[in-house]
Amino acid sequence: MSELSATHFLLLSAALFIIGMVGVLTRRNVLVIFMCIELMLNAVNVSLIGFAWELHQLTGQVFALFVIAIAAAEAVVGLGIVMALTRRADTVDIDELRQLRE
Amino acid sequence: MERLPILSLITYSPLVGAVVLFLWGNASTRAVRWIALIASGVSFALSVAMLLAFDPSQAGMQFTETFEWLPELGIAYRLGVDGISAPLVGLTTLLTLIAVIASWDPIRHRVREYYITLLLLATGMLGVFVSLDLFLFYVFWEIVLIPMALIIGVWGSANRVYAAVKFFLYTLAGSLLMLVGIVALYQEYFQQTGIRTLDVLELAQGNYSPTFQFWTFLAFFLAFAIKVPMWPFHTWLPDAHVEAPTAGSVILAGVLLKMGGYGFLRFNLPLFPEATQRWAPAIVVLSVIAILYGALMALVQRDFKKLVAYSSVSHMGFVTLGIFALNQQGLSGAMVVMLSHGFVTSALFLLVGVLYERAHTRELAAFGGLARNMPIFAAFFGFFALASLGLPGLSGFVGEFLALLGGFQSYRWAGVLGTAVVILAAWYMLRVYQRVALVRAPGEPPDPDDPELRMAITEGVPPVAGGGDADQHTPDPRTFPDVTWREALTLAPLALLTLWVGVYPLPVLDVIELSLRAILAAVTGERM
Amino acid sequence: MSLQVLIFSLLACVSILGALGVVIARNPVHSAIGLVLSFLNVAAIYLIARAEFLAVVQVIVYAGAVIVLVVFVTMLVHPDDLPEFHGRRPLRVATGLVLGVALLLEVAAAILTRSLYGAPGPWTDQTIAAVGGNTRALGQTLYSDYMLAIQLTALLLLAATIGAIVLARPEAVSERVAAARRTLTISLAHPRGLDQPELPPALPLPPDGQVKPAGGGRPIVLARSASEFTEQPAWGEWRTP
Amino acid sequence: MPLRLVAPEWSLLVPPLIVLGTIVLLLAIDAVSERAARQTALPLALVGQLLALASLATIDWGEGTTTFGVSYRADWFALVVSLIALVAGILSVLVSAGYTESGLEPGVGLAEYLALLLFSVLGTMVVGAAGDFIVLLLGLEMSAVAVYALTAFARRRLTSVEGALKYFLLGAFASAILIYGMAWVYGLTGSIVLSDIAHTLRTVVTPGQPLDPALLLALLLLAVGLGFKIAAVPFHMWTPDAYQGAPTPVSAYMSVVPKVAGFAAVARVLVQGLQPLSEQWAGLLGILALITMVYGNVVAIAQRDLKRMLGYSAIGHTGYMLAGLAAFTTGLAGDRSVGSVLFYLFAYAFMNIGAFGVIAWLQERGLGTTLDDVAGLAGRAPLAALTMAIFMLSLMGMPPLLGFYAKYYVILALIEAGQLWLAVAIVVMSAVSAFFYLRVVTQMYFQEPGGTWRPVRTPLLGLGLAVMAVATLALGLVSGPILELAQRWPAALT
Amino acid sequence: MERTVDWLVVIPLAPLLAAVINFLFGKWWIRHRAHWLAVPAVGLSFLTSIVAAWAVLGSDELLRQPLYTWIRAGEFHVPVELVADELTAVMLLVVTGVSFLVHVYSIGYMHHDPGYYRFFAWLPLFVFSMVMLVLASNFLVLFVFWEAVGLCSYLLIGFWFRRRSAAEAAKKAFVVNRIGDFGFALGIMLLFTSLGTLDYHAVFEAVPQLSSGTVTAIALLLFTGAIGKSAQLPLFVWLPDAMEGPTPVSALIHAATMVTAGIFMVARAHPIFLASPIALWVVAAIGALTAFVAATIATTQFDIKRVVAYSTVSQLGYMALALGVGAWIPAIFHLFTHAFFKALLFLGSGAVMHAMHDELDMRRMGGLKRWMPLTYWTFVIGAAANAGIVPLAGFWSKDEILVGAWVGGAPLLALVGLVAAFFTALYMFRAVFLTFHGQPRFDPHELHPHDPPATMAVPLVILAIGAALTGFLGVPPEAGWIHHALEPVFEGATHHEVTLGLTLGMAAASTLVALAGLWTAHAAYVRGTISPAAVAERLGPLYRLAANGWYFDFVYQRYVVRPLDAAATWLWRTVDVGIIDGAVNGSARIVALTAQLWRRLQTGLVANYALAIALGTVLLVGAYLAFGSTLFR
Known part of the structure; x- marks a missing residue:
C-alpha cells in the first residue's frame, strides 16, 4: 500500500458509495436523497477513474464522462418531478408520500 | 383417397355456430336458439355418420387428420378417433344437442351469450376427445374450463360464483401439473430418440424409466382424477352441479367427467405402463372408496341435485376401478359405464331441471306424489332411477358388472366392496324416487282407501305428511304440469339409448374392444 | 508511503467528510455544501489519476451545474419547513448503518482480494503526452470509438429536458379549456376514490370560481350551454356531442 | 492515435432513426402549433412506429453486423427486441389514444407525451442493439428517464407524482448500483465491450470452481441493478406504486417496454457479457425467479385496485421470465432460455397493454380502477368484458391464448434444461394467479353492474383493444415464425 | 340331446309385448281394455309352455333357442x-299356469282401479321376467331376470x-333383495373368475x-x-x-314367480352345491330354521294376508x-304343489278382502262361511293342503x-320340520x-x-282342484x-334308499302332527x-x-x-364438508391470508423500498461471497 494503486481509489469509491447508500436509506428529504444518489454516482466515477488509471486506458474516463451525463439527465428529470410534487403537496418528505401502498 | 376431414367438421361446427352468434349481435332470441340447434345438430349428425362409418375391426386410429403446426416443437394438428374416443364423440354431440334443447325455455337472459358459451364448450369437449397431439389435447382440455365456469357462474343459481370459481381453480390446478408432465414427456422422448414430437401414439412407443414414469404418471393422474372426480378430489362436483343450470349439469356429468376417464385410457395407461401397474392398487383403493362413499353421501342428501352429483362420484368410481383393474372386462366395463353414466345421469339432471323449472327449489322435502299429476315425468324418472341403480337390462348394469368383474378378477376385495354398492344404490335411488314421485305431496291427506287414513280415524295416529316437512313458500307439487314435449324430447333419446345399451350392448362393446385390447397389451406388455 | 498516497489520502478524507456531511447535515443546503466539498476533492483526486478533463468536467458540470440546480430547487421548496426537523427514524438509521457497514466489508473484501484479468491499454503517461494530453486523447477516443454514445447522450438529455419541462412548467390552462372558459360553463366529473382527499388546499381556484379538475381519470366536462349543464349533477356524465 | 471518424453503417440504423425522426417531427409540429400537434400527433406516432417496424425488414440481421465500432450490434437479438419494443409502442399509443382524447390533461401536450413514449421505445431498441456498457446504459437510462416523466404526467394527481417520485428515486438508486457493477466488470476485465468481456472471462473462469470475490461482487451488483429494472423481488417495490399512480396508458406502457429494456439488458450483460459466469447467474436468477413469482402472484390476490393488481401480476410474470433465463444452459443453438423470454415479452405486450387498455377504456366511461368498477361489465359492455376476459385468461395462461404459449415455451425451456422445480413452481403459481385473474372475470360476468356509466365513443382505443384481443386470441396458433425468430438468439449473444 | 327350436321365444315374448304395449299406450288409448292383451298373451305363453313341456318331459331332450x-x-x-330342460319345463308350467289364473282373477279384482292399464303392464312383465329366468342358459342371464323379477315386485x-x-x-322388497343379489353377483363373479365361463353346462x-373352498x-x-x-x-x-x-x-309373488326363483336357482345349480357339503348343510339348516320361525310368527298374526x-x-x-x-325333486315338487295352494289361499283371502271392503284384520271377520261358501271351501282346501292334510297336495310334497x-x-x-308342521296346521x-x-x-x-x-271365482276353483290333486303327481313317493x-336333471345327485317303513312312518307322523295342529286351532278358536x-x-x-317377527325388522x-x-350423515357433514372440502377451502384461505400478510411489506415508504434493495444486495453479495467465492477457501 505504499505506492498509490487502484485499490486506494476503489476503497475511496466504496466508502463514498456506501455513505451515499446509507444516506438514501436514512434520509427523508427528497432532495438530500437525491444528493446522496449523486454521491453514489460520483463514487462510481472514482472507481472508473481508478481502474482506468491502473489499466492505462481511457475507456474508464470515457465511461465516467457518460456517467456524469447520465447523472445530469437524472437530475433534470428528478428535479422536475420534485417541482411537480411540491406543487401538488407542500412537502419534500418522502415519508409523507404514502398514498400508494400495500 | 382424400377424405373429408370429418373430425374437424364435427369439432368445429359448434364453433362456427358460436361465431355466427357472436357476429350477429342483434339476432332474436328465437334465431339464436335455432342457430345453436342447427350447429349442434350438424355436429351430431356428422358424428353419427362418423360412428356409422367407423370400422370396429380396427384397433388403430381412424379418420385421422394431420398437418404440421409448430414443427420445431413437434406440435402438429393431429386428430383421430379409435374405439375409445368415437363413442365419446357421439355422446358429446348428442348431449350438446340435448343441452341446447333443454336450455330452450329455462334460459331466459343473455340467451345469445349462453349459446355461444355452450357451443364453445362443445368444441372444446370434442377437441379433447379427437386430438392425438398432447399439446392440442391440452389446449382443448383447458378451453373446456372457461365456458363451463361461465355457464355455472352466469346462468347458475344462488351460490354460483363460489361454485364456478371452485370448479375452475380446482380443475385448473390439476391440469397445470399435467402440463409439466406433458413437457417432461416430450423432453424425455426427445432425449431417447432425438425426435421432437407430442404425438400421443408415437410417445407411447417410448421406453421410459420407472422413476420417470412414476412421477409423470402422477402429474397426469392428478389432472384426470380431479376431472373424474375421484375421491378425495370430488368436492367441487356437488357444488358445481348444484349451482349449474340444467344443461350445464348435463354437460358436466355427461361429458366433462368422461374426460377424466378418457384421459386415463388414452394417456396414463399406454404412456406409462409400468407406473400404471405400480399405481393401480392405490387407485383401486380410491375407486372403491369413491364408489361406497359417493353412495353413502347420496343417501343423506337433502338436495336433489347434490344427490345425483354424489351418485356420479359413485358411478365414476366404477370407471376408475374398471380401468385400473387392468383387464379386458374392467376396461370394457369402464367404457360402458362412462357412456351409460352419460345417458342416465344426464337424464336425471334433466329431470331435476324439469322439477326446478316448476318448483324453483331442489329440496327433496318440497316434493311428493308427483306420479299422479306428472305420470310421464314419473315414468322417466323411474326408468332412469332404475338405470342408475344398475338394473340389468339397462345400460348401467352392463358397465358396472363388467367393471366390477374386472375389479374382482384383479383385486378380490375391491370387487366385493364395490359390489356392495348395489345395495346402497338401490336404497338411495328408490328413496329419492319415493320421496319425489310416490306417496303424496307435502301436507296432502291420505286417499280414502289408504289404510293410513283408517288408522288415523280409528286409532288416532295422524298421517305423516307426504314429502316430509316442506318449506311453506314452495309451490304445491300437485299443481305441476307434466313434462312438455320439448322436455320429453330431451329425455326420450337418452331412455332409448339406455335401453339399447342395456339390452344389446354388443355393437358398443365391439367398437371399444379392440382399442382397449391394444391399450391393455401396452400395459401388460403382452402381444395383442 | 509516498507523497502521492499522502495527498490522495488527504483528499479522500476530506471527500469522505464532505460525503458524511451530506448524509448527516439536517439542512439540505448544508448537505449541498458537503456534496460540493466532496466533489471538489474528488476532482482533485482525478488529477492525480491523470484524468484532467474529467476533473474539469467534475467541477463544472457536477459541482457547478448540478449542485446549483439542486440548491436552487432546495431553496424553491420552502427550505425552512423541512421534514427532518419533525422526527427521526432511529430504527431506519440503525438498519442503514448496519447495512452500510456490511456492504462496506463485502466490497472491501472484494477490493482487497481482486485480481486483474484485463489487458492493460496503451495510454501510459507517455502516450497521452504524445498525443497532446489527456483532453486531446480523450477527445480522440470519444469521437472515434464512442460516437454513438455521444449521440445517445444528446438524446438522453433531450428526453430528460422534455420530461422536466413537461413536469415543471406552470399549470397553465390549456387553450381548449381557456377557450371553453371564455364562453362556456365548466363542470367536472366528481372526484372519487383515491383522488378525493388529494384536492390540495394550496391549489388556487380558477378565476371564475369553478372547481379545478383534480385529475385521476376525471375529464373536464364541457357543456355547450348553461341549460345543458344545469340539468346535470356535478358528476353528470356529459360530454360535448 | 489519430482521430478516426468513421461513418457508421446508416442502413443498420434505419429503424431507430425513423423513431427519432418521428420524435423530432412531433416536437417540431408541437412547437409550431399546439393545435396541429394535437390532431396529428397520434397518427404520426403510429405511422412512425409502423414505418420503423416495416423498416426492420430491410436489414439483413443474420449477418450480425456491428457499426459505430462494436457499439451497435444489428443481430437477431436486436431485431427481436426492436420488434417487441415497437409493437408494444404501437399498442401503447393506441391505448393512449382514448386517454388523451378524453382531455384528462388538457393543459399538457400530447406531442410531448408521445415524444417521451417514443424516446423510451428508442432507448429500448438501443439496449437491444447495445454492444458495450455505455450504449447499453444510455439506452436504459433513456428508456427510464422518459418513463419517469411519463409516470408523473398526470401531475395534477398526487398519486401520479408520488408514483413517479418513488420510481425515480429508486430507479436512480438502482442505476447507481448497476453502474457500480459495470465499473467493476470494466475494472476486472479491462473492457466495456460485451463480447470482449466474455472473451476475457472465458480465459480465467473454470466451470465448477469458486470465483474471485470481486467478480462475484460485480455480477451481483449488475444483477441487482438489472433486477430493479425488471422488477424482480426484492427490488420490485416501486412497481405496484408506480403502476397504480401512473396514468393508465402509461402504466400499460411501463409494464412492458421498460421491462423489455430490462430483460434485453439482462440478456446483453449476463448472457452475452458474463456468459462464462452462467453457472453463477443462472442459479441466482432461478432463486430470484422463484421468490419473484411467488411474491407477485400471492400478493396480487390481496389487491382490489386493478392497476395495482396488474402491478403485482407483472412482478409474477417477471418471475416466469426470469425462470426462462435461469434455464440457460449452453448458449448454443437449441438452448431455449432467452428465446422463451423474448417470446414471453412479445406475448406479454399484447395481453398486459390490453388489460391496462381496458381499464383506460373504463375510465373513459367514468369508472374507477377497482374491482368493483368492473362488476357486471359483461351486461353493460359485453365486448369490453370479453376483451378483458381474454387478457385475464391469457395472463393466467389459459390455452389457446397467447399467454399460454409464452408460458409453455418457458416451461419447455426449463424442462429441457432440467430445471423441473422451476417448471413446477410456474404451474403452481399459475394456479395461484388464477385466483385474482379469475376474480376480474367473475366480477365482470357474475355480478350486477354498479356505479355510473357514461357512454362515450373512443374508436381508436377500441380499435387498439380489438387488435390486442384478436392477437391474444389467435397469435398463439401461428406463433411458429415469431418463436423461430426468437430462437435465433444464440447466434447473437454467443 | 338337444333340439334347436325357434318357437320357445314365444313364451317370454308374448307377455313382454303385452307389457310394453300396455305400458306405452295404456294410459291414453287402452285403459280398461288392458286385459284384452295381457290375458291372451299369458295364455299363449301358458299354451306354449305346455307344448314345450310336452316336448321335453319324458323325451330326454332339451330345447334350445339361441337369440x-x-x-x-x-x-x-x-x-x-x-334352454328348456325338464326342470325348466316344470317351472314354466307352474309359472305360466298360475300366472294365467292370476291374470284372469285380476280382471275382476282390479276392475275399478285407475291404474288398471299399469297393472296389466307390470303383471305380464313379471311373467316375462320369471319365464326368462327359468329359460336362461347361463348364470348372468339368470341374474338379469332375477333382478328383473325384483323390479317387477317393486312395481307391483x-x-x-x-x-x-x-x-x-316396495322399496324394502327391492333393497332386501338387493342384499341377496349382492352375494349372488359375487358368486357369479367368482364363478367366472374361477372357471372362465358362466354357461350352466x-x-x-x-x-x-374347483377347490373345495372355492366351490363352497x-x-x-x-x-x-x-x-x-x-x-x-x-x-x-x-x-x-x-x-x-x-x-x-x-298370489303371483308367493306362488308362482318371485320367491320360487331362489329355490329354482339352487336346484339349477345343484352340481355346485353337491360339491360342497358345507354349503348344503347351511342351506338345509337355514331352510329348517326359516320353516320353524316363520311358522311361529304366522301363528301370532291377525292380518289374514300376513x-x-x-x-x-x-x-x-x-x-x-x-x-x-x-332332496332335489321333493323340493321342486313342493314348489309345484305350493304354487297351487298358496295362489289359492291368496286369491281366497283376496276374495275375502273384496267382500269385506279391504278389511284384513281377522279379528273383524268371522262367520263368513255363511255368505261366501265358495270362497270358504276353496280356502279350506288350500289351508288343508298347506297344512299337509292327507291327501291334499301339500301333504305329499312336504312328507317327501x-x-x-x-x-x-x-x-x-x-x-x-315336523314341529313347524304342527304350527302350520x-x-x-x-x-x-x-x-269363516x-x-x-x-x-x-x-x-x-x-x-x-x-x-275371480273360476280361478279359485281351478286352483282348488290343483291344490287338491297335484299331490298325486308325486304318488307313489319317489x-x-x-x-x-325330473330325474334326468338331477342325474348326478345322490340317491338315498328310502324304505317303505320310513315313508309310512314319516307320513303318519306328519299327519298326526298336522291333525294335532288342526285340533288345537279348533279347540282355541271354535270350541x-x-x-x-x-x-x-x-x-x-x-x-x-x-x-314381532322375532324382532328382525326391529x-x-x-x-x-x-x-x-347416521354414519353417512356424519361422513357428509364432518368428512366431506368438514375435512375434505375444508382442506380445499382452507388452502385457498391460507394463500389469501399470506397475501394479506405480505402486502403489508409494501409500506408505501420509499425508505423501506430502498432498504429492500440494499438488504437484498447485501444478503446476496454476502451469500455468494461466502459460498461461491474463493474468499474462504
Whole structure:
C-alpha cells in the first residue's frame, strides 16, 4: 500500500458509495436523497477513474464522462418531478408520500 | 383417397355456430336458439355418420387428420378417433344437442351469450376427445374450463360464483401439473430418440424409466382424477352441479367427467405402463372408496341435485376401478359405464331441471306424489332411477358388472366392496324416487282407501305428511304440469339409448374392444 | 508511503467528510455544501489519476451545474419547513448503518482480494503526452470509438429536458379549456376514490370560481350551454356531442 | 492515435432513426402549433412506429453486423427486441389514444407525451442493439428517464407524482448500483465491450470452481441493478406504486417496454457479457425467479385496485421470465432460455397493454380502477368484458391464448434444461394467479353492474383493444415464425 | 340331446309385448281394455309352455333357442339363449299356469282401479321376467331376470304408490333383495373368475376342477341370492310387507314367480352345491330354521294376508331344507304343489278382502262361511293342503321333504320340520276358523259379504282342484310322475334308499302332527277350550318374540339402517364438508391470508423500498461471497 494503486481509489469509491447508500436509506428529504444518489454516482466515477488509471486506458474516463451525463439527465428529470410534487403537496418528505401502498 | 376431414367438421361446427352468434349481435332470441340447434345438430349428425362409418375391426386410429403446426416443437394438428374416443364423440354431440334443447325455455337472459358459451364448450369437449397431439389435447382440455365456469357462474343459481370459481381453480390446478408432465414427456422422448414430437401414439412407443414414469404418471393422474372426480378430489362436483343450470349439469356429468376417464385410457395407461401397474392398487383403493362413499353421501342428501352429483362420484368410481383393474372386462366395463353414466345421469339432471323449472327449489322435502299429476315425468324418472341403480337390462348394469368383474378378477376385495354398492344404490335411488314421485305431496291427506287414513280415524295416529316437512313458500307439487314435449324430447333419446345399451350392448362393446385390447397389451406388455 | 498516497489520502478524507456531511447535515443546503466539498476533492483526486478533463468536467458540470440546480430547487421548496426537523427514524438509521457497514466489508473484501484479468491499454503517461494530453486523447477516443454514445447522450438529455419541462412548467390552462372558459360553463366529473382527499388546499381556484379538475381519470366536462349543464349533477356524465 | 471518424453503417440504423425522426417531427409540429400537434400527433406516432417496424425488414440481421465500432450490434437479438419494443409502442399509443382524447390533461401536450413514449421505445431498441456498457446504459437510462416523466404526467394527481417520485428515486438508486457493477466488470476485465468481456472471462473462469470475490461482487451488483429494472423481488417495490399512480396508458406502457429494456439488458450483460459466469447467474436468477413469482402472484390476490393488481401480476410474470433465463444452459443453438423470454415479452405486450387498455377504456366511461368498477361489465359492455376476459385468461395462461404459449415455451425451456422445480413452481403459481385473474372475470360476468356509466365513443382505443384481443386470441396458433425468430438468439449473444 | 327350436321365444315374448304395449299406450288409448292383451298373451305363453313341456318331459331332450350375444368383453362372453330342460319345463308350467289364473282373477279384482292399464303392464312383465329366468342358459342371464323379477315386485308391491306403506314395502322388497343379489353377483363373479365361463353346462362340467373352498364360497354366495329372493332367514322381512301390493300380486309373488326363483336357482345349480357339503348343510339348516320361525310368527298374526305370507316363508323354508338335504325333486315338487295352494289361499283371502271392503284384520271377520261358501271351501282346501292334510297336495310334497331330511343325514332338521308342521296346521286353521267360523265380528248390516264374480271365482276353483290333486303327481313317493320327469336333471345327485317303513312312518307322523295342529286351532278358536289370550299371556316373551317377527325388522332398523344413516350423515357433514372440502377451502384461505400478510411489506415508504434493495444486495453479495467465492477457501 505504499505506492498509490487502484485499490486506494476503489476503497475511496466504496466508502463514498456506501455513505451515499446509507444516506438514501436514512434520509427523508427528497432532495438530500437525491444528493446522496449523486454521491453514489460520483463514487462510481472514482472507481472508473481508478481502474482506468491502473489499466492505462481511457475507456474508464470515457465511461465516467457518460456517467456524469447520465447523472445530469437524472437530475433534470428528478428535479422536475420534485417541482411537480411540491406543487401538488407542500412537502419534500418522502415519508409523507404514502398514498400508494400495500 | 382424400377424405373429408370429418373430425374437424364435427369439432368445429359448434364453433362456427358460436361465431355466427357472436357476429350477429342483434339476432332474436328465437334465431339464436335455432342457430345453436342447427350447429349442434350438424355436429351430431356428422358424428353419427362418423360412428356409422367407423370400422370396429380396427384397433388403430381412424379418420385421422394431420398437418404440421409448430414443427420445431413437434406440435402438429393431429386428430383421430379409435374405439375409445368415437363413442365419446357421439355422446358429446348428442348431449350438446340435448343441452341446447333443454336450455330452450329455462334460459331466459343473455340467451345469445349462453349459446355461444355452450357451443364453445362443445368444441372444446370434442377437441379433447379427437386430438392425438398432447399439446392440442391440452389446449382443448383447458378451453373446456372457461365456458363451463361461465355457464355455472352466469346462468347458475344462488351460490354460483363460489361454485364456478371452485370448479375452475380446482380443475385448473390439476391440469397445470399435467402440463409439466406433458413437457417432461416430450423432453424425455426427445432425449431417447432425438425426435421432437407430442404425438400421443408415437410417445407411447417410448421406453421410459420407472422413476420417470412414476412421477409423470402422477402429474397426469392428478389432472384426470380431479376431472373424474375421484375421491378425495370430488368436492367441487356437488357444488358445481348444484349451482349449474340444467344443461350445464348435463354437460358436466355427461361429458366433462368422461374426460377424466378418457384421459386415463388414452394417456396414463399406454404412456406409462409400468407406473400404471405400480399405481393401480392405490387407485383401486380410491375407486372403491369413491364408489361406497359417493353412495353413502347420496343417501343423506337433502338436495336433489347434490344427490345425483354424489351418485356420479359413485358411478365414476366404477370407471376408475374398471380401468385400473387392468383387464379386458374392467376396461370394457369402464367404457360402458362412462357412456351409460352419460345417458342416465344426464337424464336425471334433466329431470331435476324439469322439477326446478316448476318448483324453483331442489329440496327433496318440497316434493311428493308427483306420479299422479306428472305420470310421464314419473315414468322417466323411474326408468332412469332404475338405470342408475344398475338394473340389468339397462345400460348401467352392463358397465358396472363388467367393471366390477374386472375389479374382482384383479383385486378380490375391491370387487366385493364395490359390489356392495348395489345395495346402497338401490336404497338411495328408490328413496329419492319415493320421496319425489310416490306417496303424496307435502301436507296432502291420505286417499280414502289408504289404510293410513283408517288408522288415523280409528286409532288416532295422524298421517305423516307426504314429502316430509316442506318449506311453506314452495309451490304445491300437485299443481305441476307434466313434462312438455320439448322436455320429453330431451329425455326420450337418452331412455332409448339406455335401453339399447342395456339390452344389446354388443355393437358398443365391439367398437371399444379392440382399442382397449391394444391399450391393455401396452400395459401388460403382452402381444395383442 | 509516498507523497502521492499522502495527498490522495488527504483528499479522500476530506471527500469522505464532505460525503458524511451530506448524509448527516439536517439542512439540505448544508448537505449541498458537503456534496460540493466532496466533489471538489474528488476532482482533485482525478488529477492525480491523470484524468484532467474529467476533473474539469467534475467541477463544472457536477459541482457547478448540478449542485446549483439542486440548491436552487432546495431553496424553491420552502427550505425552512423541512421534514427532518419533525422526527427521526432511529430504527431506519440503525438498519442503514448496519447495512452500510456490511456492504462496506463485502466490497472491501472484494477490493482487497481482486485480481486483474484485463489487458492493460496503451495510454501510459507517455502516450497521452504524445498525443497532446489527456483532453486531446480523450477527445480522440470519444469521437472515434464512442460516437454513438455521444449521440445517445444528446438524446438522453433531450428526453430528460422534455420530461422536466413537461413536469415543471406552470399549470397553465390549456387553450381548449381557456377557450371553453371564455364562453362556456365548466363542470367536472366528481372526484372519487383515491383522488378525493388529494384536492390540495394550496391549489388556487380558477378565476371564475369553478372547481379545478383534480385529475385521476376525471375529464373536464364541457357543456355547450348553461341549460345543458344545469340539468346535470356535478358528476353528470356529459360530454360535448 | 489519430482521430478516426468513421461513418457508421446508416442502413443498420434505419429503424431507430425513423423513431427519432418521428420524435423530432412531433416536437417540431408541437412547437409550431399546439393545435396541429394535437390532431396529428397520434397518427404520426403510429405511422412512425409502423414505418420503423416495416423498416426492420430491410436489414439483413443474420449477418450480425456491428457499426459505430462494436457499439451497435444489428443481430437477431436486436431485431427481436426492436420488434417487441415497437409493437408494444404501437399498442401503447393506441391505448393512449382514448386517454388523451378524453382531455384528462388538457393543459399538457400530447406531442410531448408521445415524444417521451417514443424516446423510451428508442432507448429500448438501443439496449437491444447495445454492444458495450455505455450504449447499453444510455439506452436504459433513456428508456427510464422518459418513463419517469411519463409516470408523473398526470401531475395534477398526487398519486401520479408520488408514483413517479418513488420510481425515480429508486430507479436512480438502482442505476447507481448497476453502474457500480459495470465499473467493476470494466475494472476486472479491462473492457466495456460485451463480447470482449466474455472473451476475457472465458480465459480465467473454470466451470465448477469458486470465483474471485470481486467478480462475484460485480455480477451481483449488475444483477441487482438489472433486477430493479425488471422488477424482480426484492427490488420490485416501486412497481405496484408506480403502476397504480401512473396514468393508465402509461402504466400499460411501463409494464412492458421498460421491462423489455430490462430483460434485453439482462440478456446483453449476463448472457452475452458474463456468459462464462452462467453457472453463477443462472442459479441466482432461478432463486430470484422463484421468490419473484411467488411474491407477485400471492400478493396480487390481496389487491382490489386493478392497476395495482396488474402491478403485482407483472412482478409474477417477471418471475416466469426470469425462470426462462435461469434455464440457460449452453448458449448454443437449441438452448431455449432467452428465446422463451423474448417470446414471453412479445406475448406479454399484447395481453398486459390490453388489460391496462381496458381499464383506460373504463375510465373513459367514468369508472374507477377497482374491482368493483368492473362488476357486471359483461351486461353493460359485453365486448369490453370479453376483451378483458381474454387478457385475464391469457395472463393466467389459459390455452389457446397467447399467454399460454409464452408460458409453455418457458416451461419447455426449463424442462429441457432440467430445471423441473422451476417448471413446477410456474404451474403452481399459475394456479395461484388464477385466483385474482379469475376474480376480474367473475366480477365482470357474475355480478350486477354498479356505479355510473357514461357512454362515450373512443374508436381508436377500441380499435387498439380489438387488435390486442384478436392477437391474444389467435397469435398463439401461428406463433411458429415469431418463436423461430426468437430462437435465433444464440447466434447473437454467443 | 338337444333340439334347436325357434318357437320357445314365444313364451317370454308374448307377455313382454303385452307389457310394453300396455305400458306405452295404456294410459291414453287402452285403459280398461288392458286385459284384452295381457290375458291372451299369458295364455299363449301358458299354451306354449305346455307344448314345450310336452316336448321335453319324458323325451330326454332339451330345447334350445339361441337369440343373440349380449356381452362380449375379452373372454367374457354371455349369450342370450333359451334352454328348456325338464326342470325348466316344470317351472314354466307352474309359472305360466298360475300366472294365467292370476291374470284372469285380476280382471275382476282390479276392475275399478285407475291404474288398471299399469297393472296389466307390470303383471305380464313379471311373467316375462320369471319365464326368462327359468329359460336362461347361463348364470348372468339368470341374474338379469332375477333382478328383473325384483323390479317387477317393486312395481307391483308399490302399485298403490300413494300409500306410504306400499311405497315403503316396495322399496324394502327391492333393497332386501338387493342384499341377496349382492352375494349372488359375487358368486357369479367368482364363478367366472374361477372357471372362465358362466354357461350352466360348462360350469357344471368344470365344477370338479374347483377347490373345495372355492366351490363352497360360490355355493354360499349363490345361496345368499336365494336367501334374499326366496325369503329365507334372515332376509325374509320383505315378504310379509309385500302384502301391500294388490292381492293378485301377492298370489303371483308367493306362488308362482318371485320367491320360487331362489329355490329354482339352487336346484339349477345343484352340481355346485353337491360339491360342497358345507354349503348344503347351511342351506338345509337355514331352510329348517326359516320353516320353524316363520311358522311361529304366522301363528301370532291377525292380518289374514300376513298369515298366508308367513306361511309362504315357512313353506319356502321347507323347500330350502329339501334342497339342503339333497332332496332335489321333493323340493321342486313342493314348489309345484305350493304354487297351487298358496295362489289359492291368496286369491281366497283376496276374495275375502273384496267382500269385506279391504278389511284384513281377522279379528273383524268371522262367520263368513255363511255368505261366501265358495270362497270358504276353496280356502279350506288350500289351508288343508298347506297344512299337509292327507291327501291334499301339500301333504305329499312336504312328507317327501321330511323323509328326505331324515335319510339325508339331518334327522334333527326333519324334527324341526315336523314341529313347524304342527304350527302350520295351527295357523292355517286358525285363519280359517277366525275368518269363516263363529259369529261375525263386524256389522253385517253395513257390510254385505258375498262370493266373488266369475272371473275371480273360476280361478279359485281351478286352483282348488290343483291344490287338491297335484299331490298325486308325486304318488307313489319317489316314483311318481314328477320324479320321473325330473330325474334326468338331477342325474348326478345322490340317491338315498328310502324304505317303505320310513315313508309310512314319516307320513303318519306328519299327519298326526298336522291333525294335532288342526285340533288345537279348533279347540282355541271354535270350541274355545283353549284361550289364546291366556296362552299368549303364559308364553309372554316367546309370544311377543313371535308376534314381532322375532324382532328382525326391529334389529335391522335399529342396528343397520339407522346407524348407516347416521354414519353417512356424519361422513357428509364432518368428512366431506368438514375435512375434505375444508382442506380445499382452507388452502385457498391460507394463500389469501399470506397475501394479506405480505402486502403489508409494501409500506408505501420509499425508505423501506430502498432498504429492500440494499438488504437484498447485501444478503446476496454476502451469500455468494461466502459460498461461491474463493474468499474462504
